[in-house]
Amino acid sequence: MFRTIALRAALCLLLASASGCVVVAAHEREYLADPTMAAQPDPLEARSRRKVHTSREGAGGGGGTRSGGGCACGN
Amino acid sequence: MPAGTDAATERRPRARASVARRLLAATALLPLIAAPAAAQDWRVEEVAVQAAYFGQSGRGAQSQADVCVIDGVERGSEELDVYQPSFRVALRQNARVRHVATIPVDIVTSASADALDAVSSASRVNEALELDLRTEWRPTDDDALTFRYGAHIEEYLKGGFGGLAYARELAQDNATLRAGVDLFVDAFDPLTPQGLDLGFTKRSALHAFVGGSQILSPTTVASLGYDLTYQWGRLEQVWNSLPTDRRVVRPGEIFPGTRLRHALSAELRQHVPATRSTLHAGYRYYRDDFGLDAHTLELELYQWLGRRLYVRGGYRLHDQSAVDFFTTWVPPRVHEDADPRTADSDLAAFRAHEWSLRLVLFTSLDGERGRESISIGFSRYDRPHLDVDAVMIGYRWER
Numbered sequence: 001m002f003r004t005i006a007l008r009a010a011l012c013l014l015l016a017s018a019s020g021c022v023v024v025a026a027h028e029r030e031y032l033a034d035p036t037m038a039a040q041p042d043p044l045e046a047r048s049r050r051k052v053h054t055s056r057e058g059a060g061g062g063g064g065t066r067s068g069g070g071c072a073c074g075n
Numbered sequence: 076m077p078a079g080t081d082a083a084t085e086r087r088p089r090a091r092a093s094v095a096r097r098l099l100a101a102t103a104l105l106p107l108i109a110a111p112a113a114a115q116d117w118r119v120e121e122v123a124v125q126a127a128y129f130g131q132s133g134r135g136a137q138s139q140a141d142v143c144v145i146d147g148v149e150r151g152s153e154e155l156d157v158y159q160p161s162f163r164v165a166l167r168q169n170a171r172v173r174h175v176a177t178i179p180v181d182i183v184t185s186a187s188a189d190a191l192d193a194v195s196s197a198s199r200v201n202e203a204l205e206l207d208l209r210t211e212w213r214p215t216d217d218d219a220l221t222f223r224y225g226a227h228i229e230e231y232l233k234g235g236f237g238g239l240a241y242a243r244e245l246a247q248d249n250a251t252l253r254a255g256v257d258l259f260v261d262a263f264d265p266l267t268p269q270g271l272d273l274g275f276t277k278r279s280a281l282h283a284f285v286g287g288s289q290i291l292s293p294t295t296v297a298s299l300g301y302d303l304t305y306q307w308g309r310l311e312q313v314w315n316s317l318p319t320d321r322r323v324v325r326p327g328e329i330f331p332g333t334r335l336r337h338a339l340s341a342e343l344r345q346h347v348p349a350t351r352s353t354l355h356a357g358y359r360y361y362r363d364d365f366g367l368d369a370h371t372l373e374l375e376l377y378q379w380l381g382r383r384l385y386v387r388g389g390y391r392l393h394d395q396s397a398v399d400f401f402t403t404w405v406p407p408r409v410h411e412d413a414d415p416r417t418a419d420s421d422l423a424a425f426r427a428h429e430w431s432l433r434l435v436l437f438t439s440l441d442g443e444r445g446r447e448s449i450s451i452g453f454s455r456y457d458r459p460h461l462d463v464d465a466v467m468i469g470y471r472w473e474r
Contacts, residue, residue, distance in 0.1 A: 023249050028293045031346045035435075035446070036353035036377035036385060037296065039288070039344070044125040044161050045433070045452060045467055047179065052129065052456055052463055058422040059361035059369035059395050061282075062338030064240075067304040067363070069259035069280025071203070072232045072312075073183075075421045 118474075120173070121165035125469040129157040133461025135420030136403045137315035139325055145460065148403045149318040153420070153461060158182040165473070171214070177207040181229070203229030217244040223257060234261035238282070252287040253300075265313035267327050278308030286340075294346040302338040310334055317418040323407040328417040336363040351379035366399035367422065375431075383440065389431040389454070397424040420461065427458035433467075445474040 024032070031037065040046045054060035054068075058075045061067030068074050131153060134143075138151025161179035168174060181203040207225040214220065223238040240255030259280040266272055286300025310332070316325035342357040354376055361369040375389040400415040401422055409416065433452035440446055448471050456463040 022291060023246055024290045024293050025247070029290075031294045031348055032290065032296065034346055034353065035437075036379070036387075037344055037346050039298070039342075041377075041387075042123075042433075042435075042450065042469065042471065043177070044123050044163055044179075044469060044471075045450070047177070048125065048127045048159060048161065048465070048467060049431070049454065051179075052454075052465065053393070056131075056421055056456065056458070056461070056463065057369070057393055057395060057427065058365075058367045058398060058419075059338075059363075059371070059393070061302050061304055061336060062340040062359045062361065062371075063300055063342070063357075064253065064255070064284050064286060064302065066257060066259065066280055066282035067302065067336040067338060067361075068306050068310075068334070069261060069278065069282075069304070070205075070227050070234055070236055072229055072261075072263065075312075075419070 116167065116169045118167050119164065120167045121163065121175075121471070121473040123163040123469065123471040123473075125159075125161045125467055127157075127159040127161070127465060127467040129159065129463055129465045131155050131157070131461065131463045133420075135460065136318055136418035137312075137328065137420060139316050142318075150420075150460065156184045171212060173211045175209045175211075177205075177209075179205050179207075201230045203227070217248075218242070221255070227261070231265060232261055232263040234259060236260070240284075249290045250287060251289075254285045255283070257282045261308075265309075267313055273313065276309045278306060278310055280304055280306045294348065296344045298342045300340050302336075302340070304334075304336040304338075306334040306336070307332060311417070312419065315417065315419050317405045317409070317416060318403060319405050319409065320407045323410075326405060326410050326416075328419060329413060329415050330417065331365070331415050334363055334365055337361065353377040361395075365422075367396055369393065369395035383437040385435050387431070387433040387435070387452075389429070389433075391427075391429040391431075393427040393429075393458075395425060398422045425458045427456060429454060429456045431455075439472075445472055447472045 035041055050065065054075065055071070055073040059067070060075060133153045134145060134150035135153045136148055136150050138153055141152040142149050144150070159179060159181050161177070163175065163177045165173060165175045181201075183201045183203070185201055205225065205227045208223070210222045212220045212222070219242040221240040221242070223236070223240065225236055227234040227236070236257060236259040238255060238257030240253060242251055242253045244251055259282070260277065261279070262275065262277045264272070264275050282302065282304045284300060284302040286298065288296055288298035290296055311328045311330040313327060315328045317328060319325055338359055338361045340357065340359040342355065344353065344355050346353045355374070357373040359371040361367070361371070371391065371393045373389070373391045375387055377385055377387045379385045398417065401417055403418050405416060431452060431454035433450060435448050435450040437446060437448045450467075450469045450471070452467045454465045456465070
């Protein structure tokens, strides 16, 4: 199990680092500042939708959020 | 905790809980250390409110409410409505310290959350309140420490949590590395499917994560993360039951006393200036030691319609295997057995689809006045024997 996870993580890191040497200067980030480019354009909506997923699926968590705990309805 | 546990194993959770309480207390004090004693430049940076409604209908083998046989399996009602107002406020204390408070409230009308609801209306309406506080402290321009702490209170469960996260900006802010740890402790006094009060019990979760994001081009950002969660204590939903001979009282589900969960996630965000569109594409792989494997794919397309309005269409596909001890029927003699078992439809093998649509209208994009928006969204979550419709209306102002 851990071997599979490690292999996938290594593959993803390799893909992510493939273009990691690109440096985009601050004045070139106009499009990155677009509201739709935020990781979570609306935190409250994202939280509400995540709650549906964590309470109706056995596989919650990921992206910096826990799997289970903190609520009676979580799996 | 499963039946038959000896005194030594009962002492261990007590010791863990003691450590957990001390960690939570220490974490709650950290922001006071981080923030300068003299408050200065306090100002509101964000205010958001949202009203959400979730309507769930469906049937699951774990429910004993209004049972009928579908596809050869006894399935009870899982129908419920959730009304969820939520609030979020961000306060800037000074150039280096920022606080964010999020308060979601859940008002749940439930057919089977408590075992007694199968035969009475003891808890037809449950209320839950959470206070989630985050304090971000930037000791340097490239480093940020975030202290997280809060509490969750609902009808029969009370929990507290605390955590610490560190983020480091690299390569002229083109890359960000993040790592953190959280601890959640829940205490509750549940009822069994037979209506018995088991007395006070608890469960805990220790969560750690590491991840990062990287700007790949003036229009592209990628992120990657790994989350590890370790849970211990009474992990089963004590109101869940398993179908058995109808002449016998349904037994409750039993989980192992610990659960180790892994989630590996990746996301790519791409803006297309020519069409003023943005695509978010995400993938998550999940695995735990209950034997559950899951793959989740999420796509969201944002499209500006004019200068102040954008629409977002989303699709999410979730595919999971069942936990090793999932079953939809047990023999009556299982009452004497302490082996793990569950009929919870959330832990079965299934494929779920979710579609969503959201409109966001900016009433202000003024630099002085701040960015102000109103939004309305709809989503439908659909899986075999269960669906959830959601409507969300929101207002947000941020400086």
